[in-house]
Amino acid sequence: MTLAGRAAYRDELTQIAEYDPRILCLEADLGGKGHPFAVKHPDRFFNVGIAEGAMVDMAAGLAEGGYRPFVSTFAPFAVLRAAESMKLALGYLGAGITVVAPYAGVSGGWFGTTHHCLEDFAVVRAIPGVTVAAPYGEAEMRAVVRRAAVTGEPHYIRTGRNAAPLSLPWVGPEPPVVNWDVHGAEPDRTCLVSVGEVGTELCLAVRRSLPTLPHAHLCYLDQPHLERAAAELAEHYDRFVVVEEHRQAGGIASALALLLPGREVSSVNAGESWPVHGGSHEQVLDELGLNEAAVWAALAPHEVPPHGAPATPLEQEDTE
Numbered sequence: 001m002t003l004a005g006r007a008a009y010r011d012e013l014t015q016i017a018e019y020d021p022r023i024l025c026l027e028a029d030l031g032g033k034g035h036p037f038a039v040k041h042p043d044r045f046f047n048v049g050i051a052e053g054a055m056v057d058m059a060a061g062l063a064e065g066g067y068r069p070f071v072s073t074f075a076p077f078a079v080l081r082a083a084e085s086m087k088l089a090l091g092y093l094g095a096g097i098t099v100v101a102p103y104a105g106v107s108g109g110w111f112g113t114t115h116h117c118l119e120d121f122a123v124v125r126a127i128p129g130v131t132v133a134a135p136y137g138e139a140e141m142r143a144v145v146r147r148a149a150v151t152g153e154p155h156y157i158r159t160g161r162n163a164a165p166l167s168l169p170w171v172g173p174e175p176p177v178v179n180w181d182v183h184g185a186e187p188d189r190t191c192l193v194s195v196g197e198v199g200t201e202l203c204l205a206v207r208r209s210l211p212t213l214p215h216a217h218l219c220y221l222d223q224p225h226l227e228r229a230a231a232e233l234a235e236h237y238d239r240f241v242v243v244e245e246h247r248q249a250g251g252i253a254s255a256l257a258l259l260l261p262g263r264e265v266s267s268v269n270a271g272e273s274w275p276v277h278g279g280s281h282e283q284v285l286d287e288l289g290l291n292e293a294a295v296w297a298a299l300a301p302h303e304v305p306p307h308g309a310p311a312t313p314l315e316q317e318d319t320e
Helices: 005-019 036-040 052-064 075-081 083-092 120-124 138-151 196-209 223-234 252-259 281-288 292-299 313-319
Strands: 023-027 045-047 068-072 098-101 131-133 155-158 179-182 190-195 215-218 239-243 264-268
Touching: 005 023, 005 036, 005 068, 005 138, 023 052, 036 045, 052 068, 052 075, 052 083, 068 138, 075 083, 075 098, 075 120, 075 155, 098 138, 120 155, 131 138, 138 155, 179 196, 190 196, 190 252, 190 292, 196 215, 196 239, 196 292, 215 223, 223 252, 239 252, 239 292, 252 264, 264 292
Parallel strands: 023 045, 023 068, 068 098, 098 155, 131 155, 190 215, 190 239, 239 264
Antiparallel strands: 179 215
């Protein structure tokens, strides 16, 4: 059975800790009963309660002492409530802390606006020296966690709640800078660029209707990785549609637009409105306009949706 990102993180970290005594796990009241790390390594597991800034500060001291702490809490509380601690510890001090942030985007739909996080890329990517990753699927999550444990470098790892997709295949020990899901020989085609769980799911859904559509998946999203990704993307295509569960401001599309001068970069994102109604993840995404129809609408000037593909908002209006 494929594990969701947050469960894969816990399982992988528990396994790594078997042979690396430096690995510590800190959580801000998210551990729950039967946390695998707490069961296997109770002397290296710390539940600090809802004190996210203090948790990062504790991790900074532990990292200075030679440990490799992994800290986890809801994305909004990691990135926004503990922002100053993250900036100073992971950025200024370069402490080898890995922050794992589940419930990113609006994946905790029923929890409401206070528990949503559509701003994390904008915040964390602005801190130099932090490797930023948004794994898609269990295999990617495990690979990113292993990388963080081995390198001991500052990492921010974003994931959702319960989504458990199959990772896109790749060759090598960790996901490539650009993972080409499909790569044709037509430079005039529009290339989809997927970011995170929702962005990748939407791109794959569109490709099921249009299998020849080029699609590049990005797992690592910090500036150095994006610079390398942009250079590789620019070798093959001139038009890109970036799909991400993030606000337009400070998102990956805006970063790639700066790195791809002369190319056309469009964005399908969660917009600038506040999700004020509770619901499932999909319901909140629909309220924000981040769905398959939005991807087709972004492709519309260059790619004709095949018969049976979800109608764009304009097409829906015409048929009512």
